[in-house]
Amino acid sequence: MITDTYIWLERLSSLHRSLMRKAANAEGMQLVQIEILQYLAMCNRYSNTAQALSEYLGQTKGSISQSLKCLEEQNLVERKPCTEDGRIVRLYLTAKSKEIMKRIEKRLTPDIHDDEKTIAAFKSILKTWQRQKNQKGFGQCRSCRFNIDKGDGSFLCGLTDEPLKKAETMQICREHEFA
Numbered sequence: 001m002i003t004d005t006y007i008w009l010e011r012l013s014s015l016h017r018s019l020m021r022k023a024a025n026a027e028g029m030q031l032v033q034i035e036i037l038q039y040l041a042m043c044n045r046y047s048n049t050a051q052a053l054s055e056y057l058g059q060t061k062g063s064i065s066q067s068l069k070c071l072e073e074q075n076l077v078e079r080k081p082c083t084e085d086g087r088i089v090r091l092y093l094t095a096k097s098k099e100i101m102k103r104i105e106k107r108l109t110p111d112i113h114d115d116e117k118t119i120a121a122f123k124s125i126l127k128t129w130q131r132q133k134n135q136k137g138f139g140q141c142r143s144c145r146f147n148i149d150k151g152d153g154s155f156l157c158g159l160t161d162e163p164l165k166k167a168e169t170m171q172i173c174r175e176h177e178f179a
């Protein structure tokens with residue numbers, strides 16, 4: 001049975017997708033390319049890999065790799081070996097793609113102030129939906145069960161045991177788990 005929750009979720013996601021498609025057209029790019037740039041603009045330092053992108057967008061590694069090649073050729077994405085583990089290649093926005101993302105965020109972000117109750121409702125829906133569909137990860141760091149607020153303005157990731165900057169707690173993470 002189609003519930004009211006499902007209908008409103010569908011409306012939100014289809015509106016977002018339609019706006020993304022328009023933004024992609026305005027930039028002369030494909031939707032998937034904009035989705036990749038948007039992901040890289042939001043994700044944290046543990047999540048900026050081709051594998052994470054493929055999980056996040058639900059696309060095959062082959063198709064992500066094609067799109068990344070195209071973005072690299074246009075100087076919109078840069079690959080660099082991980083400084084801690086040379087076997088891992090990390091992906092970064094370039095100055096050129098950061099400018100594109102500024103324009104896209106302007107086009108897409110609704111002029112609605114963050115409201116605690118609304119955000120709590122969004123989080124609750126995501127948590128329930130992910131659990132029911134056996135999906136995980138990609139939540140905002142500050143809502144993760146491993147996020148430790150040390151109370152003095154600093155944060156720690158309890159999974160990696162590494163310090164987190166406050167700005168990083170706003171990003172999304174592949175390893176995120178709801179409390």
Ligand code: SF4
Nearest residue numbers: 141144146147157173
């Ligand atoms: S606290 Fe959770 S979301 Fe944040 S970096 Fe660690 S694993 Fe990722």
